[in-house]
Amino acid sequence: MATVEELSENFTKIGLVRECERLGLPTNGSKNEMAQRIIDHQAAANGEDDDDDGSQRDDDDGSVHDEQNDENESDADENDDSHADSDDATVRGNDANDEREARRNTHQRPQVYSFRDMEESIESFGAEDGEDVKVWLQQLETVAESARWTGEHKMIMLRKKLTGTARRFVFSLQDVSSYAKLKKALIDEFAPFVRASDVHRTLGNRKKKPTETTRDYIYEMQRIALAIDLDEPSLCEYIVDGITDDEFHRSLLYEAQTIRHLKEKLLNYEKVTKNSRKKTKPDEKREKPRAENKASAKSDPKKHCFNCGDASHVASECPQKSDGPKCFNCNAFGHLSKDCPKNKTKQKEKKVNVVEKVNGDKPGVLLNLFGREFSAIVDTGAEISLIRKDLWTDLAENDVQMRKSTMKVRGFGGDVRIVCGEVALTATIGEEEFPIRFYVVPNEAIDMQVLIGMDFLSGVDYSISPGEVRVKKYRPSDAEPADVDVKWIRRVAEYLALDRVPT
Template sequence: MNSPGNQQLSVDVSELIKAMLEQNRLREEQMRNLVDKLMEQNQNCLTTTSFVPNYLQLIQNFDGETGDTGVADEWLSALCTAAKLNNWPDTYTMEAARSNLSGPAKQWYLSHMEELKNFDDFRKLFKVTFTSEESITNIWKRMYDRVQGEKESVFNYYHEKVRLCRKLKLNEDETKKIVCVGLRSRDLVTALLSSSRNTEPELLADIRMFMEVQAEHSGRVDHTRPKEIVVKPSTTSTTNNKWHKTKSNEQGNLNIPTVPTKTNNFKPKEYSPKCYNCQLFGHIARDCTRTKRPFKCSKCSIEGHTAKNCTATKSEVTLVNSNLHQTPTNCYIKHVFINNSNEPVSGLVDTGSAFSIIRKSVAEKFKLVVTPKEVKMWVYGNTQPVTSYGESQATLCIDTVKELVECVIVDDELQKYDVIVGRTFVDKENVTFIKTNDQLHFAYGMKFRFEDSEIRKKICILQ
């Protein structure tokens, strides 16, 4: 049996061990708390570190000229991403935004500068102004007008056109059709339309394959095609100098230069301008330093003026002059009596004219009732149409024939004859006329030697 003293000693040792373990636990807990605090302080130091923005690499310039909401969204997203990655405070972000605005966007910022207290205010007002929802009509118009530029890459055009199609929510077939409409290469359009692949990745893969094959094919063709060397004469040579062309043979040696048979029709390979003053290539007549040649009219071949200012080409509608006091030498010039008047006027019988035409002064003299009306009349040749002053009715009397006809009234300077008797008079059913060597005679019921009835009778007798 243990004595009471030994029992008391064992109890004291147990309490001592428990106390030591508790102290160790507390010390470890304090160490963990201390380490956590140190780590937290280090983390706080890292989060508060800011870097000066690099505008050239992170954010592009925005001017707001195009009105494209997608461009504005992209610019604002790039600005927010740069601020987040570099831990920019509002002052840095606002400065970066201000420094990358130009044009209308810069003017917008200056007009609202007092309202923009922080970056949140800037972002909200920027979205309202530049990223508002675009109308479907405007998007459709931009998509319809978007075509590939002359020196623009196919891929740049493709991605922008597809972005516009996505805004309109077009399906794959419609997107493919719209993309093909704006392409410059017909061969590429044919290749895409002949394929059943319509998705965006498939279209892009087909375009990439076509461009690679085309580049490889053109490179091979250029190497296999015989090269031509064009020897250009010096600028001091005259127009009699000839252009020599040499071809390389299969071994790479140059043949003897050959001269084309028709040097006048031969053109240099470089499509340089030609001077019509000295007949040399490389400049135009405006910049020619030689003595200017005199102007020569291409119509009358007279020097001193051009065809635009030529007066020799001006002609009038009237064919010949007339004089009532002289006996007409042309059988088609007749004396015409208007509305039972005893005073004759000069008339020209024109069986090719669709109208009977009277001068305005003659119509006023005989008090014709003129109705304003514009009738355009053309004549043979490269001339402008003649426009009438009006129309009227008049009784025309030639020889023994008197008929009421429709007449066209024209200005006096358009014709020298008082009346031009046209088909409205000569094509009357009861009007007949006969022409001999020097006479033209009008009459009613004129008998001709050979009529249709007599010809039929003779044919029947012969049969």
């Protein structure tokens, strides 16, 4: 007979309440109290059955004695009939004993639950990845044993908990009339061939997720290890490896040889790591400078004379104020560095073509083609120079030939276009002429008529500043030092030929 502890542990309170209602017992009180009422009721019922068995045995004994008395009083010819009657009574008595034994066993195995109560304690099985049919059947049979189910009960619950692929597989079977046959069919179909190396590899690669609790991670690792007979110390080592990479922390956690001991250590490890993260957080607010320091900084600014550049006084107290402003180029007074006469003597006359910017904020130059002026945009990001087809059509009247070209250009948005051709023109910028190779592109390719790229700019001396673009030809530097060197080398050669050393 079940004990109070077994009933309270294996069944819910609702199940105990329903059983009390079925037996006509009070339903108030705790689970232990209701379980005790059920056990007392079953014990009383078993006692009544024992009394019935005793009275039945007395009746059987009395009938046997009566038969024996009748045999003594009967004639000798009736002895065979008396023995036959005695054998029939013995068989009937054995059958009655078997029925009473079965009834007694039924009373000793009470069902204080409902099918719905036990259904929630069994997970569904759909033959998905990561699900082991053998492990699932073992869990089902464990619950069935606690609930004292028969084979029919187990088969009904098994079919009810199947989902997805497993459910469709069962519907495709024929002649599956028992739990044992259905269990064998599921194992033959879905039980995977598990290699120990695969399980070890899975355990080694499994790491604790940031959103996963420590307990959930341990339970998942235990579930993976169920596929093989893995010892607990090895499983503990795999669990530790998936939690931390720090060698010092691992050495402390490796001391745990059981899952229970490891859980205690991991809980302490979580507390330590949380506290350390709190301590290492940077200060939210840094110490602000005091107002006194600000006041002192304002009250004692650095001195600098903008007239003579001296740091011992300011411009209003400059002793050379009457001499006028100081030129920081020649250190003389009376003019600024931009008006310094020495700058004018140092500067050489350079022929530079200066053109103000055109087309808004885009830098450009004015160039002359066949007597007509056009605004050309200067683009240092363009590799080639372009001319629009409509402008080229106007210039083609000057007997300039366009050659075919396979050049492709990429515009805004990654649009790739093939040029119409290429042409070599002589353009005048300022007062100088420059040969420029232009690629003719469709009208919709660019907004401006002419675009100057790096293929032209790399061969000239140019500078771009806000408001203007300067373009000039490269000129060789002053050749006098080179001529002097050549003359000196020639003289040395002459003296060497004469065996004399110059003085």
